[in-house]
Structures are given as C-alpha cells and as structure tokens.
Amino acid sequence: MxxxxxxxxxxxxxxxxxxxxxxxxxxxxxxxxxxxxxxxxxxxxxxxxxxxxxxxxxxxxxxxxxxxxxxxxxxxxxxxxxxxxxxxAGRRGVLRLMANTSAMTEYLPGDLADFSRKNPDIRLVIEERWSPEIVKAVLSAEADMGIIVEGLRVEDLAFFPYRNDRLAVVIPADHELAKRQELHFVDVLDHDIVALESGASMMRLLAEQAVVAEKTLQLRIQVRSFEAVCRMVQSGLGIGLLPFQAANAIGTGMGLVVRPLPEDWAERNMLICVRKDRTGNSAIASLLESLTTASGTT
Known part of the structure; x- marks a missing residue:
C-alpha cells in the first residue's frame, strides 16, 4: 500500500x-x-x-x-x-509552454496575451528555460510546447518557424567602438566580453564563430539575464553580446549603444517544437496556429 x-x-x-x-x-x-x-x-x-x-x-x-x-x-x-x-471551471485544458529568454523578452508575451484573449478556456503555464532544457522537457512531456533557437533537431519532435532575431553588440557610450556605425564580430573579440551563461544556445554559436575567426572569446563575466548583461556593460566591465531587440529595449534606456552584427550567422531563427504524437491535440493545435499566424509564418 x-x-x-x-x-x-x-x-x-x-x-x-x-x-x-x-x-x-x-x-x-x-x-x-x-x-x-x-x-x-x-x-x-x-x-x-x-x-x-x-x-x-x-x-x-x-x-x-x-x-x-x-x-x-x-x-x-x-x-x-x-x-x-x-x-x-469549464476550461478546455492547460498548456505548459517553455520558451527561451529571447522569445520571452521580445515577441512572446504579446502573442500569448492575444491567444489568451481569444481562448479564455485554455490556461497557459509559462516557464523560461535555455533551449537545450526546453527540448528535453518537451520530449519528456514536462512541457506541451517549446520555443527554442534553431540548431537543436530531434527526431521525435516537430518543428515550426516562429520568429527571428539578430545578435548585437552592447557598448558604453564612451567606449572607442561606440563611434563606429557598423561593428563586426571580429571587432569585439579583442575586448572583454559580458554575456549569458554557457547554457544559452547563443553562447555556443559565439564560441563557434570565434574559432572560425581564429580568435578567443574573452568571456569576463557570464550572467543569467539580459538586464544583468547590460548592467555589467553600463558599469564598464566589458562589451555585451545579446539579441538585438532585447538589447535595444533594455540597453538604450541605460544610455548604452547597441549595434546589430551584420554577419549572416548572427540572424537566428526561433522555432516552435512539439512532440510529433501531440500535434493532433486541439489545444496545442490552437496555440500553434495562433503563434505562427502572429509571426506571419503560416
């Protein structure tokens, strides 16, 4: 017993x-x-x-x-x-959604608010995680749906395009690089970098591109949030690397200069992931349709 x-x-x-x-x-x-x-x-x-x-x-x-x-x-x-x-209470169900920090900071809150207004009978439970953690959670049914950055492909998951973002450099206004209107990734590799923890998919991409450039990514500080990165940059502890939309929203309010990276690889696609055996679920299908419609990818 x-x-x-x-x-x-x-x-x-x-x-x-x-x-x-x-x-x-x-x-x-x-x-x-x-x-x-x-x-x-x-x-x-x-x-x-x-x-x-x-x-x-x-x-x-x-x-x-x-x-x-x-x-x-x-x-x-x-x-x-x-x-x-x-x-x-008469609701059709509960959906557990996990999303990466970029989506949570940029487009997702508005998209989910719109879905909730149109579907009051579906309750959303939302959690912020790094992309690799989200994939594992969706596979194990801990989450019904995830929003990740492309690069993580799993056979048992179905992927749908959502939105995209571009990586950017965040610089103090009095920094020597702030005078330049366009900055390339190699321009910042000789400086101390402030960025996210290694669990973020962005960090894997930056490390790979540093190797391609035959330089070292000089990570001085790694933190968990976009705002913390900007705070460290504001204090003069290094140059920040963040998604452009979030960096622009947070950094410019702190008096920081934000320059998007022009390299092709710096534009990242966000994907919605769902277990293949769950795509027929009516609540999941409704949320999937709402998100793809909001992003213009349908």
Whole structure:
C-alpha cells in the first residue's frame, strides 16, 4: 500500500522545519497524531526516516531519498488538482509552454496575451528555460510546447518557424567602438566580453564563430539575464553580446549603444517544437496556429 499524501506532506514539513512539533502545528494536527503518521511511514518503508533529538529532527539517508520523491509527488498532485479545477471551471485544458529568454523578452508575451484573449478556456503555464532544457522537457512531456533557437533537431519532435532575431553588440557610450556605425564580430573579440551563461544556445554559436575567426572569446563575466548583461556593460566591465531587440529595449534606456552584427550567422531563427504524437491535440493545435499566424509564418 502506498503512503497517503497527508503523511508525506507532514514528513516534508518536518524535514524542512527540522521539527515535528512545528510540522504538526503547520498541518493543524496534534503532536501525538503527527508522531503516529511518521511512525507508520517508517513502518511502511521498513527504515527510519527521521532522527529525533532534543534539538529537533534530522533526515536519515533514507529520509533524504524520500524527501526528493515526496516533493516531486506533492508538486505533481498540486498540478493535478489545478488541472482538474480547470476542467471543473469549464476550461478546455492547460498548456505548459517553455520558451527561451529571447522569445520571452521580445515577441512572446504579446502573442500569448492575444491567444489568451481569444481562448479564455485554455490556461497557459509559462516557464523560461535555455533551449537545450526546453527540448528535453518537451520530449519528456514536462512541457506541451517549446520555443527554442534553431540548431537543436530531434527526431521525435516537430518543428515550426516562429520568429527571428539578430545578435548585437552592447557598448558604453564612451567606449572607442561606440563611434563606429557598423561593428563586426571580429571587432569585439579583442575586448572583454559580458554575456549569458554557457547554457544559452547563443553562447555556443559565439564560441563557434570565434574559432572560425581564429580568435578567443574573452568571456569576463557570464550572467543569467539580459538586464544583468547590460548592467555589467553600463558599469564598464566589458562589451555585451545579446539579441538585438532585447538589447535595444533594455540597453538604450541605460544610455548604452547597441549595434546589430551584420554577419549572416548572427540572424537566428526561433522555432516552435512539439512532440510529433501531440500535434493532433486541439489545444496545442490552437496555440500553434495562433503563434505562427502572429509571426506571419503560416
């Protein structure tokens, strides 16, 4: 017999609070009842889960393993409840969408807002991830749809064109390069670079092109957000490399100069990816049609 959800929730609270007494209070049950629930869990799994002491409770190795599974299960149960509530409220369904930072910063919010206005019976759950993470999530059904930068092709996924962006250089207004109206990638390779973390697909492209130019990409600072890149550039810590639309929206407001890279490879296509066996789903098909229509790719 599987453990009940309330007992697992109590166990998680005890582990996080390091106190069974506090966990019992948070669960609105008495301490004796809480102790009984934990004892039943330990009996069911045939191993101690918590070590008791006057200072509170600590996880045993078995308890550490259970905590990971229990948190995942409780998250899934919460999502299940939310999904069922949507059906009870008359919504057609829930779509989980993951998108890369470029799409989230540039076009996607407006496109999704338009879709939601026209389809109030479909609830969107949206999360920002790097493109490689999105592909994995769509494959594993953690996400229904993803928006990525081209370059990641997987046999079990169907890909549809969405929009495009162009990489750009972000420079302090008093920098020597700011006087030039056109900048090529090789022009910035002799300077310290501020860019995104290595998980971003943009970084793989920049590293490849630096090799082609027979130069080194001098990464001085790597951060997680477009705004953080611009902040670092504003502070004089290097030259930034970002998608043009986002850099223009954020950087110009900080007094930075933004120059799009003219190289052909600097223009990147964004793609919508869906598992091939899910393209017939009516809600997914509706969102796919809406996004491709908004982008003018239908």
């Amino acid at each position: 599987l453990p009940d959800i309330d007992s697992l929730a109590l166990f998680v609270r005890a582990a996080e609070l390091h106190s069974l007494t506090k966990a019992a209070e948070a669960s609105y049950i008495g301490l004796a009842a809480a102790s009984r629930r934990i004892a039943l869990l330990e009996h069911r799994f045939k191993t101690p889960l918590l070590e008791r002491s006057p200072r509170g409770v600590e996880l045993t190795p078995a308890g550490t393993t259970l905590l990971m599974h229990a948190k995942l299960l409780l998250t899934q149960m919460n999502q299940m409840q939310a999904d069922m509530s949507d059906h009870a």
